[in-house]
Amino acid sequence: MATTAKIEVRDKNPVAALQTFLAQVLEDEYVAGVLAPRHLNDNGALMPTLVTDPAMLDRVDPLAPAFPFNAAKTLVKLTNGEMVNKVAAVLKPCEIRAFVELVKLNQGNMDNALLIGVDCLGSFGNTEYLNYVKDADPIASSQEFARAALAGEESPGGTPIAKACMACEHPSAVQADLSIGLVGLDIDDHLVVSAHTARGEGLLSRLGLPDVAEAPSRAKAMAELVKKRTAFRDKMFEETNEATASVEKLARYLSGCVNCYNCRVACPVCYCKECVFVTDVFDHKPWQYLDWAGNKGMLKMPTDTVFYHLTRLAHMSTACVGCGQCSNACPNDIPVMELFRTVAARTQAAFGYEAGKSTDDAPPLSVFQEKEFSEVTGGVD
Amino acid sequence: MEEFEPTIVAFVCNWCTYTAADLAGTARMTQFPNVRLIRMMCTGMVDPKYVIKALLAGADAVLISGCHPGDCHYINGNYKARRRVKLLQEILTGFGIDTRRVKLTWVGASEGNEFAETVNHLVNEIRELGPIETRELMVV
Numbered sequence: 477m478a479t480t481a482k483i484e485v486r487d488k489n490p491v492a493a494l495q496t497f498l499a500q501v502l503e504d505e506y507v508a509g510v511l512a513p514r515h516l517n518d519n520g521a522l523m524p525t526l527v528t529d530p531a532m533l534d535r536v537d538p539l540a541p542a543f544p545f546n547a548a549k550t551l552v553k554l555t556n557g558e559m560v561n562k563v564a565a566v567l568k569p570c571e572i573r574a575f576v577e578l579v580k581l582n583q584g585n586m587d588n589a590l591l592i593g594v595d596c597l598g599s600f601g602n603t604e605y606l607n608y609v610k611d612a613d614p615i616a617s618s619q620e621f622a623r624a625a626l627a628g629e630e631s632p633g634g635t636p637i638a639k640a641c642m643a644c645e646h647p648s649a650v651q652a653d654l655s656i657g658l659v660g661l662d663i664d665d666h667l668v669v670s671a672h673t674a675r676g677e678g679l680l681s682r683l684g685l686p687d688v689a690e691a692p693s694r695a696k697a698m699a700e701l702v703k704k705r706t707a708f709r710d711k712m713f714e715e716t717n718e719a720t721a722s723v724e725k726l727a728r729y730l731s732g733c734v735n736c737y738n739c740r741v742a743c744p745v746c747y748c749k750e751c752v753f754v755t756d757v758f759d760h761k762p763w764q765y766l767d768w769a770g771n772k773g774m775l776k777m778p779t780d781t782v783f784y785h786l787t788r789l790a791h792m793s794t795a796c797v798g799c800g801q802c803s804n805a806c807p808n809d810i811p812v813m814e815l816f817r818t819v820a821a822r823t824q825a826a827f828g829y830e831a832g833k834s835t836d837d838a839p840p841l842s843v844f845q846e847k848e849f850s851e852v853t854g855g856v857d
Numbered sequence: 858m859e860e861f862e863p864t865i866v867a868f869v870c871n872w873c874t875y876t877a878a879d880l881a882g883t884a885r886m887t888q889f890p891n892v893r894l895i896r897m898m899c900t901g902m903v904d905p906k907y908v909i910k911a912l913l914a915g916a917d918a919v920l921i922s923g924c925h926p927g928d929c930h931y932i933n934g935n936y937k938a939r940r941r942v943k944l945l946q947e948i949l950t951g952f953g954i955d956t957r958r959v960k961l962t963w964v965g966a967s968e969g970n971e972f973a974e975t976v977n978h979l980v981n982e983i984r985e986l987g988p989i990e991t992r993e994l995m996v997v
């Protein structure tokens with residue numbers, strides 16, 4: 477059973493309470509730095525920032541409904557290699573789940589990180605977020621957003637959160653060492669922090685925060701949130717399946733794609749160091765294009781578009797955590813998250829695998845059994 | 858309209874199915890001529906994108922055939938191939954590509970007969986299934 481402690485909130489300022497909590501974490505010296513979302517200036521722009529001096533926590537804002545990119549990739553840079561000291565990382569649940577996948581792909585190192593997850597109430601797309609903050613104080617806007625989202629508002633400030641977030645059935649980070657709870661609580665009164673691992677327990681007990689019992693309101697509100705999001709997700713799967721039910725429909729779905737590959741650059745679990753689609757494997761010769769055009773009387777340029785997306789699905793769909801950064805990055809508003817998640821649900825189910833759930837489950841394409849999937853070989857093992 | 862004749866691209870392992878195909882030929886076994894053989898060193902090196910490319914380019918089916926379980930010359934390439942075929946079937950079926958269009962079989966070096974049967978069976982199956990959508994459609 478997880479130990480849960482209370483983070484007192486003063487002056488109706490939960491972000492300040494989280495900053496104080498992170499200052500305590502730094503002062504404890506188990507970690508040498510904290511990676512956390514921090515506003516770069518007063519216009520709201522926010523990036524994961526590695527903070528070592530508690531005085532620099534002033535603009536750190538774990539409640540910001542912003543998600544510039546999936547910081548699991550940043551944490552890879554901060555943990556992959558020999559380290560004397562650990563870093564703590566304040567992440568969204570989908571960032572933690574992506575990091576879990578990257579650890580299994582030997583790109584990130586769990587031993588060097590202390591993961592602090594925060595309940596996620598959803599985020600805006602990058603441009604929507606800056607519009608939401610406009611000229612207001614960014615931290616005050618985040619708190620306002622959190623209050624509205626916790627009260628069940630669908631579009632706080634008139635802007636809907638990203639579709640990936642509406643379809644996300646993992647709003648809390650149970651894979652983290654520590655998780656900070658907001659859902660089901662009055663965040664102007666207190667927040668909770670729970671430890672899920674031995675080192676999380678250790679840190680929490682050293683910080684000496686008051687213990688608190690899990691409020692029944694929290695479990696209930698969490699169940700309701702998950703239910704709402706799951707329903708949205710399932711409807712999205714249905715609609716996407718329908719919209720891509722044939723190759724012709726799939727090509728139509730992707731017809732705005734300009735092969736910029738932003739979706740895979742933004743994808744935390746697209747794990748290849750160099751994508752084959754940018755290598756000379758795809759530097760075709762002029763005569764090849766003419767040949768291909770000759771086959772059907774024409775050839776769409778650039779080529780290798782549906783081919784790219786299908787190949788990407790073969791690479792990452794079993795690891796897709798549904799973070800939606802692919803859609804956030806697409807300059808042509810192609811609903812790629814919907815497509816990738818829909819296929820991912822199929823492939824992960826086929827292998828009885830859930831991306832990001834645990835470092836104990838091996839990625840499906842990294843293992844095999846002597847007898848399995850005999851339907852693939854016509855019933856012969 | 859001309860009667861539909863499927864085009865099948867087959868990725869076959871050098872150590873077993875390729876030899877079996879050779880045997881089927883030299884022993885003059887009867888088999889349909891619809892298959893284009895591509896010789897690989899192991900089924901474990903059939904990259905999913907080879908299969909995807911073939912199907913997008915209008916191949917009506919892809920056959921991957923290699924050594925029986927336990928016989929792979931690289932120990933477990935065929936087991937890995939089986940997971941990849943499972944993965945491909947799951948991805949492609951959602952886009953209307955029937956799982957029968959991606960087939961994996963085990964055919965040992967001495968099984969010329971088996972190879973001819975596999976080909977004939979697959980050709981008949983795909984004749985029944987009809988042409989793949991990408992035969993007419995330009996998708997890249």
Ligand code: SF4
Binds near residue numbers: 802813
């Ligand atoms: S495919 Fe899209 S939703 Fe899935 S992990 Fe990658 S960026 Fe996130």
Ligand code: SF4
Binds near residue numbers: 802812
């Ligand atoms: S980001 Fe959008 S346009 Fe760019 S490759 Fe991906 S789907 Fe295509």
Ligand code: FES
Binds near residue numbers: 871
């Ligand atoms: S060597 Fe034949 S399948 Fe691996």
